[in-house]
Amino acid sequence: MNTNRLKWLLAVLLLGLLPQAGMAATNIGRGNWGADPQSPDTDNITDSATITINSAAMAVVKLAFMDDATGTLVASGSTVAAGTIVKFMIYVDNSTAVAMNDVRLEDLLNETAFTYQAGSLKWNTASTNTASALATIFGNTDTGTALTDAISGVDVGSADVTQTPNDRITFGAHSAQTNGALNIPAGKIAAFLFRARVN
Numbered sequence: 001m002n003t004n005r006l007k008w009l010l011a012v013l014l015l016g017l018l019p020q021a022g023m024a025a026t027n028i029g030r031g032n033w034g035a036d037p038q039s040p041d042t043d044n045i046t047d048s049a050t051i052t053i054n055s056a057a058m059a060v061v062k063l064a065f066m067d068d069a070t071g072t073l074v075a076s077g078s079t080v081a082a083g084t085i086v087k088f089m090i091y092v093d094n095s096t097a098v099a100m101n102d103v104r105l106e107d108l109l110n111e112t113a114f115t116y117q118a119g120s121l122k123w124n125t126a127s128t129n130t131a132s133a134l135a136t137i138f139g140n141t142d143t144g145t146a147l148t149d150a151i152s153g154v155d156v157g158s159a160d161v162t163q164t165p166n167d168r169i170t171f172g173a174h175s176a177q178t179n180g181a182l183n184i185p186a187g188k189i190a191a192f193l194f195r196a197r198v199n
């Protein structure tokens with residue numbers, strides 16, 4: 001394969017891996033007097049300037065760590081001894097200047113492969129700054145606020161192990177697990193952590 005073809009192939013592969021680019025939505029308010037507004041704007045009332053609103057595509061990140069406070073990653077594809085307990089962390093980074101309200105997250109945990117550890121839900125109260133180092137996100141969450149497994153509006157998370165074949169762990173006002181609403185302020189990360197045994 002020649003170099004150009006290889007570069008092209010690599011570019012295509014990378015594009016497939018990158019998050020979707022944000023969308024730019026543009027709009028104009030038009031007006032006229034004595035007739036409908038005209039486009040282009042040659043009538044009696046000058047139209048508004050174009051207003052552009054950008055939308056960013058957010059992503060959920062899920063990682064596994066050793067069951068201690070070191071924040072040591074367990075890479076996807078790793079092999080561990082049966083019975084090992086890991087910490088799973090999932091988070092969303094709201095890098096925008098606008099709050100994300102009513103965010104809902106769902107983690108379906110295969111109950112054959114993993115055993116959810118009762119009472120292990122925690123979160124960082126969406127207080128970690130956007131683009132923080134992974135160690136900071138982990139630290140803030142690992143030492144964060146406990147969430148009850150129970151489904152109620154008292155807090156933003158719950159674990160329903162009665163579901164099968166996957167236990168269902170949710171955050172935010174999920175329709176099947178009505179937790180409290182999860183709102184992520186502008187420029188903040190909401191991160192959650194729970195423990196599970198690898199069976």
Ligand SMILES: [Ca+2]
Pocket residue numbers: 030031032037038041042043044045046047
């Ligand atoms: Ca006009």
Ligand SMILES: [Ca+2]
Pocket residue numbers: 147148149150151152154155156157158179
């Ligand atoms: Ca709860």
Ligand SMILES: [Ca+2]
Pocket residue numbers: 111160161162163164165166167
């Ligand atoms: Ca179950």
